[in-house]
Amino acid sequence: MSKPKVAIFDFACCEGCQLQIVNMEEDLLELISVVDPVEWREAMSDHRDGYDIAIVEGSITRHEDEERLQEIRSHAGMLIALGSCATTGGVNKLKNKFDLNDVKRCVYCDSAHLPHLNTALTKALDEVVKVDYKVHGCPINNKEFAYILRCILMGKKPFIPNYPVCVECKMKGNPCRYEYGEICLGPIIRAGCDAKCPSGGFWCYGCRGYVDNPNVNAAKEIMAQYHKTIDNLRGRMFLFGSKQEQTL
Numbered sequence: 489m490s491k492p493k494v495a496i497f498d499f500a501c502c503e504g505c506q507l508q509i510v511n512m513e514e515d516l517l518e519l520i521s522v523v524d525p526v527e528w529r530e531a532m533s534d535h536r537d538g539y540d541i542a543i544v545e546g547s548i549t550r551h552e553d554e555e556r557l558q559e560i561r562s563h564a565g566m567l568i569a570l571g572s573c574a575t576t577g578g579v580n581k582l583k584n585k586f587d588l589n590d591v592k593r594c595v596y597c598d599s600a601h602l603p604h605l606n607t608a609l610t611k612a613l614d615e616v617v618k619v620d621y622k623v624h625g626c627p628i629n630n631k632e633f634a635y636i637l638r639c640i641l642m643g644k645k646p647f648i649p650n651y652p653v654c655v656e657c658k659m660k661g662n663p664c665r666y667e668y669g670e671i672c673l674g675p676i677i678r679a680g681c682d683a684k685c686p687s688g689g690f691w692c693y694g695c696r697g698y699v700d701n702p703n704v705n706a707a708k709e710i711m712a713q714y715h716k717t718i719d720n721l722r723g724r725m726f727l728f729g730s731k732q733e734q735t736l
């Protein structure tokens with residue numbers, strides 16, 4: 489049986505999620521033994537046309553990117569969004585909160601008017617094309633990536649948590665960051681990272697995106713219990729927040 493052809497593409501991002509895949513080292517060799525990588529700019533110098541699975545990192549920040557993504561989708565039997573930039577728009581969506589011309593001037597100064605620096609509102613991949621699977625996180629957890637890809641190759645549906653980070657945090661017995669007067673997004677953010685940040689003594693800032701139906705009211709109750717305001721919560725959601733922030 490021929491191995492499925494896999495191509496990895498990137499759009500606006502830091503490419504840190506692809507780096508996580510490269511960092512798998514020996515596990516990567518095992519993964520590559522069951523797929524046929526045909527394009528991967530970050531790790532391969534040659535490429536071949538035609539692929540079954542497209543793995544796409546980065547968010548869509550220009551109109552021409554939408555066309556390129558649609559072209560990629562049209563050739564792929566399956567598309568996997570890799571990392572927060574791709575799954576939610578990630579940190580790139582910060583610019584949607586400002587006037588785009590101001591953002592361009594801030595970054596490019598006197599060159600902001602140049603046509604190749606054109607920009608548009610940032611979109612996650614699924615705001616442009618159908619996405620079959622999402623690997624969450626900024627950056628991704630490479631073990632979760634390998635698990636999701638293995639499930640797909642075996643024809644199984646991967647389990648991707650749809651409960652909050654607090655569940656994993658409590659299971660690890662971590663002290664809650666609210667007890668330290670901090671604001672943590674754990675109650676509304678998708679688990680699956682093993683509560684990495686609270687386990688390291690830091691609040692969750694929401695890199696895996698929101699659970700499908702975040703209990704915003706419960707989050708508000710926690711805020712009230714710890715004498716915090718909704719503006720405090722919105723402030724913490726600023727980096728990765730884009731949708732639920734509007735519902736507060």
Ligand code: SF4
Pocket residue numbers: 501502503504505506545546570571572573574578579625626627628
């Ligand atoms: S999700 Fe984070 S680590 Fe991954 S490409 Fe985007 S900014 Fe980089």
Ligand code: SF4
Pocket residue numbers: 653654655657658662663664665666672673674675683686691692
């Ligand atoms: S530290 Fe954050 S993730 Fe952990 S229990 Fe408290 S709110 Fe939830």
Ligand code: SF4
Pocket residue numbers: 625626653677678681682683684685686691692693694695696697
């Ligand atoms: S705790 Fe929150 S910010 Fe940290 S890795 Fe998990 S989801 Fe991302």
